[in-house]
Amino acid sequence: MTNPLVAAPADTVAGEVVLRLTDVVKTFPGVRALDGVQLEVRAGEVHCLLGQNGAGKSTLIKVLAGVHRPDSGEVEWRGEPASFANPQAAMRAGIATIYQELDLVEDLSVAENAFLGHEPRRLGFVRRGHMARRTRQILARLGHPEIPPGRLVRHLPAAGKQIVSMARALSHEARLIIMDEPSAVLAHDEVGNLFRIIRELTAQGIAVIYISHRLEEIREIGDRVTVLKDGRTTAANLPARATPTNDLVARMTGRTIEYVFPERPADETAGAELLRVDGLTRPGEFADVSLAVRAGEIVGIAGLVGSGRSELLETIYGARRAQAGTVRMGGRTLRPGSVGAAVRAGMGMAPEERKSQALLLGEPIYRNVTLATFGRYARLGFTDAGRERAEADRIADSLELRPRDIRRPVRTLSGGNQQKVVVGRWLLGDTRLLLLDEPTRGVDVGARAELYQVIRSLAARGVGVLLVSSEVPEVLGLADRVLVMREGRVVREAPAGEIDEDTVLDLVMAGSLMEGAPA
Amino acid sequence: MSETTPTAAPERAAGLPAQSPPVDRAETAKSDAPARLSWWRGDGGEGARRNLGLLATLLVLVVIGILTRPDLYGNASWVWGNTLTILKLASVVGVVTVGMTFVIIGGGIDLSVGAIVALAGVWCTTVATQSYGAGGMIFSALTVGLAVGLVNGLLISYGRLVPFIATLAMMVAARGLAAEISDKQTQVSNDTFINGIASTNVLGIPLLVYILAAVVVAGWVLLNRTTFGRRTVAVGGNPEAARLAGINVRRHTLLLYGLSGLCCGIAAIMLTSQATSAQAAMANLYELDAIAAAIIGGTLLSGGRGTIVGSLLGVIIFSTITNLFAINGLSTEAQNMVKGGIIVAAVLVQQVQFGSLTQFLRRNRATSTT
Numbered sequence: 001m002t003n004p005l006v007a008a009p010a011d012t013v014a015g016e017v018v019l020r021l022t023d024v025v026k027t028f029p030g031v032r033a034l035d036g037v038q039l040e041v042r043a044g045e046v047h048c049l050l051g052q053n054g055a056g057k058s059t060l061i062k063v064l065a066g067v068h069r070p071d072s073g074e075v076e077w078r079g080e081p082a083s084f085a086n087p088q089a090a091m092r093a094g095i096a097t098i099y100q101e102l103d104l105v106e107d108l109s110v111a112e113n114a115f116l117g118h119e120p121r122r123l124g125f126v127r128r129g130h131m132a133r134r135t136r137q138i139l140a141r142l143g144h145p146e147i148p149p150g151r152l153v154r155h156l157p158a159a160g161k162q163i164v165s166m167a168r169a170l171s172h173e174a175r176l177i178i179m180d181e182p183s184a185v186l187a188h189d190e191v192g193n194l195f196r197i198i199r200e201l202t203a204q205g206i207a208v209i210y211i212s213h214r215l216e217e218i219r220e221i222g223d224r225v226t227v228l229k230d231g232r233t234t235a236a237n238l239p240a241r242a243t244p245t246n247d248l249v250a251r252m253t254g255r256t257i258e259y260v261f262p263e264r265p266a267d268e269t270a271g272a273e274l275l276r277v278d279g280l281t282r283p284g285e286f287a288d289v290s291l292a293v294r295a296g297e298i299v300g301i302a303g304l305v306g307s308g309r310s311e312l313l314e315t316i317y318g319a320r321r322a323q324a325g326t327v328r329m330g331g332r333t334l335r336p337g338s339v340g341a342a343v344r345a346g347m348g349m350a351p352e353e354r355k356s357q358a359l360l361l362g363e364p365i366y367r368n369v370t371l372a373t374f375g376r377y378a379r380l381g382f383t384d385a386g387r388e389r390a391e392a393d394r395i396a397d398s399l400e401l402r403p404r405d406i407r408r409p410v411r412t413l414s415g416g417n418q419q420k421v422v423v424g425r426w427l428l429g430d431t432r433l434l435l436l437d438e439p440t441r442g443v444d445v446g447a448r449a450e451l452y453q454v455i456r457s458l459a460a461r462g463v464g465v466l467l468v469s470s471e472v473p474e475v476l477g478l479a480d481r482v483l484v485m486r487e488g489r490v491v492r493e494a495p496a497g498e499i500d501e502d503t504v505l506d507l508v509m510a511g512s513l514m515e516g517a518p519a
Numbered sequence: 520m521s522e523t524t525p526t527a528a529p530e531r532a533a534g535l536p537a538q539s540p541p542v543d544r545a546e547t548a549k550s551d552a553p554a555r556l557s558w559w560r561g562d563g564g565e566g567a568r569r570n571l572g573l574l575a576t577l578l579v580l581v582v583i584g585i586l587t588r589p590d591l592y593g594n595a596s597w598v599w600g601n602t603l604t605i606l607k608l609a610s611v612v613g614v615v616t617v618g619m620t621f622v623i624i625g626g627g628i629d630l631s632v633g634a635i636v637a638l639a640g641v642w643c644t645t646v647a648t649q650s651y652g653a654g655g656m657i658f659s660a661l662t663v664g665l666a667v668g669l670v671n672g673l674l675i676s677y678g679r680l681v682p683f684i685a686t687l688a689m690m691v692a693a694r695g696l697a698a699e700i701s702d703k704q705t706q707v708s709n710d711t712f713i714n715g716i717a718s719t720n721v722l723g724i725p726l727l728v729y730i731l732a733a734v735v736v737a738g739w740v741l742l743n744r745t746t747f748g749r750r751t752v753a754v755g756g757n758p759e760a761a762r763l764a765g766i767n768v769r770r771h772t773l774l775l776y777g778l779s780g781l782c783c784g785i786a787a788i789m790l791t792s793q794a795t796s797a798q799a800a801m802a803n804l805y806e807l808d809a810i811a812a813a814i815i816g817g818t819l820l821s822g823g824r825g826t827i828v829g830s831l832l833g834v835i836i837f838s839t840i841t842n843l844f845a846i847n848g849l850s851t852e853a854q855n856m857v858k859g860g861i862i863v864a865a866v867l868v869q870q871v872q873f874g875s876l877t878q879f880l881r882r883n884r885a886t887s888t889t
């Protein structure tokens with residue numbers, strides 16, 4: 001092996017070093033999350049952190065943000081040794097953080113969340129008007145003047161919440177802004193917005209630490225890259241644009257990934273029609289949607305966040321009740337608004353928000369994996385823990401879950417690994433139709449390829465798949481047939497081979513330019 | 520976005536040996552430690568650790584007893600007899616607490632348990648019911664308990680009332696009905712079988728203690744070994760996730776309150792037997808004892824976690840305190856103060872243990888600023 005620590009000579013960033021970590025170690029019971037991390041961040045640069053799920057990226061930034069105290073190692077902040085006792089201390093020192101898991105207070109307003117902990121006050125009273133005004137400014141800067149500062153965060157969609165946590169980071173006079181997978185819940189155009197803001201920030205000399213599993217984003221916005229693997233820095237300060245992709249992947253994973261999307265089966269003999277949706281409508285969310293999925297077919301839905309994709313999926317699954325239209329499985333009409341009926345008919349759904357919609361955070365991994373199937377392994381109402389663990393082990397292997405100990409609480413898993421648990425749940429049992437809502441959110445490149453493989457092999461076994469993803473390449477690469485949704489309507493349907501990324505993007509974006517116009 | 524997800528050719532793996540995925544698991548080495556630690560953490564390990572803490576608390580209480588009344592504790596047969604007294608004292612509330620534990624783990628609360636016990640007790644001791652003999656009395660107590668519990672459940676799951684409100688209303692209504700039926704009189708039980716339950720000993724141990732043991736064992740099996748128990752944890756831990764996993768959350772919620780009501784029916788028979796009578800004011804404030812016992816036993820008030828063994832230890836700790844005050848001839852007022860203190864301490868411990876430090880800090884940050 002070559003020396004893993006390759007300090008790149010390319011010194012593209014001129015700014016002085018604001019942050020330096022040396023040999024930082026952080027252990028949790030049974031896991032060495034950080035095992036000697038080196039990191040150097042300069043003023044005015046976008047420093048990207050790369051690494052597989054569970055490599056320690058989020059742990060590292062929590063150390064910087066004062067959430068975790070490192071066991072050993074040095075943190076040098078603006079030339080002086082620093083140790084942040086709590087998040088407030090880090091913020092006062094000028095480090096603002098956007099966490100991977102949203103940490104908003106649902107029952108406070110947008111403005112109150114943005115200024116949580118540092119509300120502008122006079123004589124002990126919060127200056128509400130001033131706070132609302134500044135929030136409005138920040139939101140406008142983020143390209144979202146339409147979000148009302150007074151709205152409760154509970155009533156915002158996932159993407160809106162992400163904007164609010166960005167607004168919170170911008171509300172500080174920070175010298176370093178850390179973003180942990182900010183783009184995971186953002187639509188394509190939102191990511192563009194985010195990048196514009198990042199450029200503004202760095203132009204002012206503010207440093208940004210940026211975490212993402214999407215390499216193309218790192219190419220676009222990053223200056224230098226530090227790669228973590230198993231809690232160690234395996235490469236520091238690589239030039240973000242010049243380093244070959246496979247080099248990055250190899251340093252992250254210790255191996256190469258030859259192909260990402262599995263090949264489609266040559267013979268176009270998809271089976272009988274499995275799902276048929278006719279004229280499904282929920283006012284304000286989607287209207288008159290008709291589609292079909294055949295056995296063994298993967299159908300992808302592309303569209304912006306807010307185009308009604310997730311709502312459509314949830315309605316097909318019975319989690320929401322349609323105002324009009326029918327859902328049929330294998331020719332039989334399903335009772336509207338009944339998840340039980342959908343599950344009995346062979347449907348399974350991996351929902352969009354893993355924390356609030358899918359996981360029992362305090363329960364062991366294996367019980368989360370078998371949450372939808374434990375009844376099937378039971379005899380006379382008595383659960384079969386051995387069988388459950390065996391099945392969960394199988395899933396954990398096929399999705400490269402780490403750490404592999406399936407008795408740990410799900411809460412202690414990294415974000416990407418939690419996502420694998422959510423998807424893995426429906427790989428068990430005899431699901432005939434799989435509804436996947438952003439299945440690869442936060443999943444690293446290696447595991448992503450595994451996941452695609454698993455989905456394709458399910459389809460080969462005759463399972464129908466309906467896939468929603470914000471990543472157009474994912475929809476085009478994995479699906480056999482593509483539906484494009486805009487403002488609650490299906491505007492295009494085509495075999496995946498006959499449509500390309502630009503066409504999809506054009507279709508998807510067209511609506512966002514003419515706000516409110518009927519599609 | 521021309522460059523999409525990477526497609527790395529093998530020959531470009533600069534300096535890194537091409538490894539096949541199964542071999543390349545540095546994590547396997549990493550996960551050795553958790554595997555060894557898992558008995559401690561896995562499957563209810565946190566609960567087990569907490570239960571050790573409760574046992575330690577119990578031990579401290581016994582030591583206090585020994586220090587304050589060395590004269591009594593010197594006598595082995597008194598100690599045995601006193602232990603049985605404590606267990607007997609715990610038995611009725613214990614049965615109610617098992618049902619309560621299920622309800623709380625399932626994300627609810629049942630304030631009506633004391634009232635259900637009273638209603639079931641009064642119902643089964645009316646002249647009309649007593650004419651059917653012991654079988655009729657037991658049957659009616661269980662049926663009334665179950666039925667009232669199911670009404671709670673219906674109001675909450677299908678009527679979408681908040682559990683606190685629904686069971687608070689039931690608490691008032693059931694006591695009212697009990698007073699109405701009994702005409703505010705104490706109804707004496709004339710059935711020798713019923714009256715004999717509380718005074719019977721089997722192998723030197725009161726029958727009531729066996730009943731408690733049976734309910735606790737049944738509750739433990741139900742919670743830890745059946746699909747019903749798993750659904751309870753899921754429904755309480757994350758109702759949305761449970762629903763999307765295909766669990767019928769409403770029906771399950773209904774059943775949970777039914778179960779709690781059934782436990783109250785059992786408790787009503789035990790209590791009626793102890794007093795050889797029933798009245799509308801019986802089982803006063805049992806809801807508080809049962810909730811408090813479940814909470815100090817480690818059941819999370821917000822749902823999703825709790826253990827039957829912890830709840831049992833909670834009940835026993837409370838009756839040990841009562842007993843401690845009794846053998847020292849102290850007032851019930853002082854006793855209630857101590858109980859209150861213990862509840863607060865238990866909840867504080869719960870916050871620190873269950874939330875990771877992160878959550879704890881964030882919660883503080885959020886609350887300190889709102």
Ligand SMILES: Nc1ncnc2c1ncn2[C@@H]1O[C@H](COP(=O)(O)OP(=O)(O)OP(=O)(O)O)[C@@H](O)[C@H]1O
Pocket residue numbers: 028029031032033051052053054055056057058059060100402403411412413414415416417442444875
């Ligand atoms: N509170 C915790 N208790 C125990 N282990 C933890 C805890 N938090 C994180 N870990 C472990 O630390 C390791 C690093 O996790 P971390 O969240 O930093 O990964 P990550 O690089 O951010 O991954 P991802 O890309 O999936 O977000 C993982 O093995 C994880 O299971």
Ligand SMILES: [Mg+2]
Pocket residue numbers: 057058059100180414415416
């Ligand atoms: Mg992370």
